Amino acid sequence: MGVVDGGWRAGRRATVKGNWKKWLLAGLMFAAPAAQGATIWEPRLRVTAEERFDDDLRLGGDGTGQLMTKLTPRLGLEAKDARLTLDSFYAADLLMRHGSGRTTLDHRGGLEARQLLSRTLRLDAAVRVFRVTDPSSLPRDGLARSTLPTFFTQATLGVTNRVTQRMDVRAGYRFEAVRIIDVGQQAGYAHTPSLEAWYRTTRRLSLGLEYRYQGFLYDGSLSQAHGAALGLRYRLTRPTTLTVRGGPVRYLAPLGQQGGWVPRVNVELQREGELLDVGVSAGHDLVGANGFTNALWADYASVLLARRFNQKFSVFGAASFFRNGVAPSVEWTVFRGASRVSQGYAVSGGVEYRIDRRLAAQGAVDRIAQVGLADSASTVDLTRNVFAVRLVVTPW
Template identity: 50%
Template sequence: MTTAAVLGCSPAALAATQVEPRARLSFEERFDDDVRLAGAPGTVPVVGGATAAQPTGQLMSKVSPRIGLDVKDPSLKLESFYATDLLVRHGSGRVSLDHRGGLAVNKLLSRRLKVDVSGSIYRVTDPTSLPRESVARSNQPVLYGMSRLNVTQRMSRLVDVGAGYTFEGVKVLALGELNALPAGFVHTPYVEAWLRTTRRLSLGVEYRYQAFLFGDNMDQAHGAFGALRYRLGRHTTTTLRGGPVAFLGQDGTRGVLPRVKLELLHERGTFDAGLVLGHDLVGASGFSNTLWADYAGLTFNKHFSNRVRIYGAASFFRNGKAPNEDAFSLRVGERVSQGYALSTGLVFEVNRYVSMQAAVDRIAQVGMTEVAAGVNLNRNVAAVRLHMTAW
């Protein structure tokens, strides 16, 4: 799609095209009390097996080269990257290699028609490093991917319509009995429309279909939602979505659950923050098909100068068997998993090519019956990082 768009441009447009290669090298030293570091190789927890001994932690070194290519013109913005993470554990001598890649394209086909495409793929030995919590809740390597396509058409000064598709997939890459686990996928097409009623308020409607696949099992869900987007001020916007979701399980399970999602975004000069809260159906968890999920996340960045900033993030999840098993109970049942993550750090920009970072992370994530039984992924990480950008 991108190649065709570039070839179809006029000579004047091509003259304005900017192609910018990117290259960055990061070094990290960390202390990590990851539960997987403890015990002999035979004591690592597996489904139905015994848990490992309590971790004592060890120092690690990580080297992360990253390359990318950006392409820009008046109607196109393309960003791509590929990165590897080489992690050396000094105490045990173990070495692991992870891979990450991503692509994002924003294309204006006309003054009123816009297309957004994005995708990313991860092959990681540490599931807690993935961009979505509760994915493959175990201590096993994971292959994870996600993508999104959205087309937006401005019908008039007040009305926008859009259609899109999102994809998510995960496969646990493990030995022994876990190797029998199939890959899990979620396919989500949707259509939506927005009406700007005032300068601050927009109202929307959305229909969404979900297909959850896990091996030979396929669950489905249909949802109809209303939406409200309100600009609280010049720099703060809130969006609220809600409505019923009808769940149709292949095993005959039926049910209706509410979908609620609240987003709050603040962007102003030296400070930006985001908040998200919600309840929905999710899939691609690695060990089962469809789950209900409660989730919450908070992020912020504070710039003290052009060189110094601090950041922080906090997140929480809780999920269980779809459509509603223990969903509205405060107790943690046998088939309910939950966890949280906390992160904060300080970044110092030496110059446009070099930056330094100090960070502390706390992760608490516990898998229950349908995942790796007894696996406790609680961990604490303290790290210092050096980032060097070539161009």
């Protein structure tokens, strides 16, 4: 009996020892739905310390430039699960000028979220808010028209539904607001709902059709625009996509002002690769929410490049140009010298060396110039050059 009992125990231990992996796998499979359903929240912190030379007259200099120290703590919160992706942040830019002794504090915040409501329905939203003393730091060209602090916000909301295996329909809404922070200045608003459909004719080519409404509000005056556009989206390579949109826009001006037709053209080339990122955009369109007038026509072009040579070293560069004037198309063929046409450009470049996972060093050069001064609240020189070195710390 003892021998039989001992043999049974030995066989049982052998059986358990041989099957423990199967039991573990079964347990993981049973617990997988609960694990997938849990939302993972991760806080983020990044601190940037920058020393720069800046000859911007608007920031309190005397025209010869001065050294400045800039500290930027950035606190973020990320969330992710099987259906939700969320990224939010708040950043404060503290700029201390050694020459004049002047100190300014700017604020930036943002949130991006994407929620899969079902297998065919997706919701996406994004909000960005800026309160800055340097309008040239805003993400939209043409807003740096004065020496005054500026409030700018931009929000988008969209719902995309896969109607068939080949067709997606998207309803979207975009909101922008700009206010020059000064006595007597009014805020400008732009409301842009849209409806578009994209049909995949092949694995690479999609064709689109869009209707867009624009409502521009400034100083109690409302103007509107209705536009239709055809679109083409073509995947040149796996990481590279070309998108083209074009069509007419009918501008309905406020009472007593001139309306008319505005052409809308936009070309975008996007590449996101392991070592090289490229973004190219150019076009002509109708825009609003600039803080000085109701609506503007705008020409724009931009190029963004980022090249990673290895895990530690990378270079980046950007260039942009804008030109705009009073809508719908007054003097839009004039490049220079028109009192109602503004234009400007920005060029920047830099290098980054990542010391380790939490620490990186950067060097950057920027030149920003405003050629025209149409509708400007000030006639100061808006040209500036910036030379900066940065230390970026990401503790978590």
